[in-house]
Every structure is written in C-alpha cells, then in structure tokens.
Amino acid sequence: MKRFILPLTIFLILTVFLGVGLHLNPHEIPSPFIGKSAPQFHLSQLGDTGKSVAPENLRGKVWLLNVWASWCGSCREEHPVLMEFSRRQIVPLVGLDYKDTRMDALGQLGQEGDPYVVSAFDADGRVGIDYGVYGVPETFVIDKAGVIRYKHVGPVTSEVIEQKLLPLIRELNRV
Amino acid sequence: MYKILLCASLLLHCALLMAATARPLAADPLLEKRMLVLTEELRCLVCQNQTLADSHADLAIDLKNQVREKLALGMSDQEVIDYMVQRYGDFVLYRPRLFAATWLLWFGPLLLLVAGLATLGWKLSRPKKPEELSQQDRLRAAQMLYANRSVAEKKL
Numbered sequence: 001m002k003r004f005i006l007p008l009t010i011f012l013i014l015t016v017f018l019g020v021g022l023h024l025n026p027h028e029i030p031s032p033f034i035g036k037s038a039p040q041f042h043l044s045q046l047g048d049t050g051k052s053v054a055p056e057n058l059r060g061k062v063w064l065l066n067v068w069a070s071w072c073g074s075c076r077e078e079h080p081v082l083m084e085f086s087r088r089q090i091v092p093l094v095g096l097d098y099k100d101t102r103m104d105a106l107g108q109l110g111q112e113g114d115p116y117v118v119s120a121f122d123a124d125g126r127v128g129i130d131y132g133v134y135g136v137p138e139t140f141v142i143d144k145a146g147v148i149r150y151k152h153v154g155p156v157t158s159e160v161i162e163q164k165l166l167p168l169i170r171e172l173n174r175v
Numbered sequence: 176m177y178k179i180l181l182c183a184s185l186l187l188h189c190a191l192l193m194a195a196t197a198r199p200l201a202a203d204p205l206l207e208k209r210m211l212v213l214t215e216e217l218r219c220l221v222c223q224n225q226t227l228a229d230s231h232a233d234l235a236i237d238l239k240n241q242v243r244e245k246l247a248l249g250m251s252d253q254e255v256i257d258y259m260v261q262r263y264g265d266f267v268l269y270r271p272r273l274f275a276a277t278w279l280l281w282f283g284p285l286l287l288l289v290a291g292l293a294t295l296g297w298k299l300s301r302p303k304k305p306e307e308l309s310q311q312d313r314l315r316a317a318q319m320l321y322a323n324r325s326v327a328e329k330k331l
Contacts (some may be wrong), residue, residue, distance in 0.1 A: 026223060032264040099233070125237050132262035134220030134234055
C-alpha cells in the first residue's frame with residue numbers, strides 16, 4: 001500500500017495544476033501598461049477629418065478608451081452594453097476605430113447608434129500597436145492624470161461594467 | 176481531360192494569387208534577414224503558439240512591418256525587442272527572461288532530472304536484501320513443485 005502513496009501524491013498535484021490551467025484564459029495577457037501613462041496620439045476624428053482626438057484633451061477626467069472596428073464580431077456583441085453605459089453618462093467613452101474604413105465604421109454607428117463622445121480613426125493600426133492592442137475589442141480605463149489603470153480584453157459585458165469598471169471609476173473619481 | 180486541365184490552371188492561378196499577396200520586403204536584404212531573425216524570437220499575440228515570423232495574422236504582419244521600420248530607423252535588435260516588450264509584456268518573448276519568477280521555468284526541468292537521477296542512484300546503491308523464506312514457506316513451495324510430500328521432504 002505504502003508504495004502507491006508517492007505516485008498518487010504526484011498524480012494529485014499534477015491534476016490540481018492541470019485543473020487550474022484549464023480555467024485560465026490564455027488570451028488574457030497581463031498588460032504592461034497598467035500604471036503607465038497612456039501613449040499619446042493625434043488622430044483625426046472618425047466623423048470629421050478636420051478635427052482631431054488626443055488623450056491630452058481629456059486630462060483631468062477619468063475616461064474609457066474602447067478599441068473597436070466594424071469588421072469585428074465581438075464588438076457588435078458589446079455594442080448594446082456600451083450604448084447603455086454611455087446613456088448613463090458616467091464618464092466619457094472614447095472610441096478608437098482600429099484598422100477600419102470610415103465608410104464602414106460610420107455606417108455601422110449610424111445604423112446601430114453611436115455610444116462614443118468622440119471616435120478616433122486609426123486607419124493603419126499604429127496607435128493600436130502603441131497601446132498593445134492584440135484582440136479587438138479592448139477597453140482601457142484611464143485616470144485623471146492620463147495613467148492607464150485597467151484594461152479589459154474582449155467584449156465588455158454588463159457584469160464587467162458593474163463589477164470591474166464602475167467600482168474602479170468611482171475610486172478614481174474620488175481622487 | 177478538360178476537367179484536369181481546368182483544375183491545373185485553377186491551381187496555378189491560386190499560386191499566382193498567393194505570390195501577388197506576398198509580404199512586403201524591406202529594400203535591404205540584410206535588414207530583412209535581421210527582421211526574420213528577430214521575429215523568430217517574438218511570439219504572435221493572436222496565434223499564441225506561433226512566432227511572429229511564422230504567423231500570417233493581420234497583427235503579426237503589422238508588427239513585422241513595425242520591426243522592419245524600427246530597424247530601418249537604426250534601432251538595435253535589443254531596442255526593437257524592448258519596444259515590443261513595452262507594448263505586449265514579457266509574453267511576446269519566446270525565450271522568457273531570467274528573473275525570480277521564471278527560475279522554475281528555466282531550471283525546473285533540470286531540477287526534475289537531477290531529482291530523478293538522485294532517486295535512481297539511491298535505489299541502486301541500496302544493497303538488495305533477499306527476502307528470507309521461512310521454513311514453512313519453503314516446504315509449501317516444494318510441495319507445489321513436487322506434489323509429493325515425501326519427495327519434497329527428501330529434496331529439502
């Protein structure tokens with residue numbers, strides 16, 4: 001009997017490790033940006049090439065940057081959630097239209113509603129790369145000093161908003 | 176026959192189309208080579224088990240262009256790697272850096288090997304003691320072998 005104890009223990013330890021591994025999401029890569037200043041950019045607005053969008057214009061406010069594209073399926077999934085969020089007017093929601101065409105993007109916003117106070121147009125995805133975007137949609141929470149505090153990869157759900165974003169926004173707004 | 180010809184010509188067209196969409200090359204072949212060596216070391220964020228060099232994901236192609244550009248600007252290999260790590264974290268490195276949290280990753284297999292060898296050595300070095308059979312067991316064994324008690328007793 002005693003000779004089985006060691007293999008059994010090793011097996012159990014392995015099982016625990018593999019079990020935990022099964023429940024991790026390999027697509028959630030810890031962002032190196034948390035706690036760092038949001039990279040600067042100057043992009044034209046999606047709806048108006050004459051006007052620009054820059055993070056520095058939002059200094060002093062807590063705001064969300066939502067990276068999306070008209071070709072992205074999961075962005076459609078989160079779209080109603082964002083609409084509801086923007087209706088509550090808690091913080092400005094800025095869009096970053098990533099590797100898209102103006103026509104497709106504006107068409108979609110026109111059809112389904114525009115949750116963004118303003119959208120920046122990132123045609124070649126360079127700003128996306130500067131923000132370490134690897135899977136649209138991604139959502140960043142940026143504080144009053146322009147520091148990235150949180151990043152959510154994948155569609156935002158109402159649970160994410162209630163449990164992660166809102167508490168954080170409340171805390172950041174208090175500072 | 177006609178069908179075969181059609182298939183062949185379609186295949187050929189496929190090949191031509193693929194050739195037409197080949198990745199853009201840097202003008203300088205040396206730079207292109209450096210880019211390839213560098214992107215072999217970087218992980219594609221989309222297809223996570225592929226290197227950037229291997230991957231054809233959109234993001235991988237963009238990042239390869241980015242690497243080309245940075246190299247053309249005169250950045251060193253290390254600077255380009257730092258640029259990537261700044262954006263995507265240590266995750267982009269195929270060869271994880273050596274620090275406290277990655278010691279186990281780097282030396283774990285060696286540790287297991289050493290542990291295995293040590294166990295083996297320990298097991299082998301212990302003198303095997305043959306199990307003592309009692310007189311009774313000997314008799315039982317002999318009985319099974321010879322089926323006859325008197326022969327068995329004689330043999331013993």
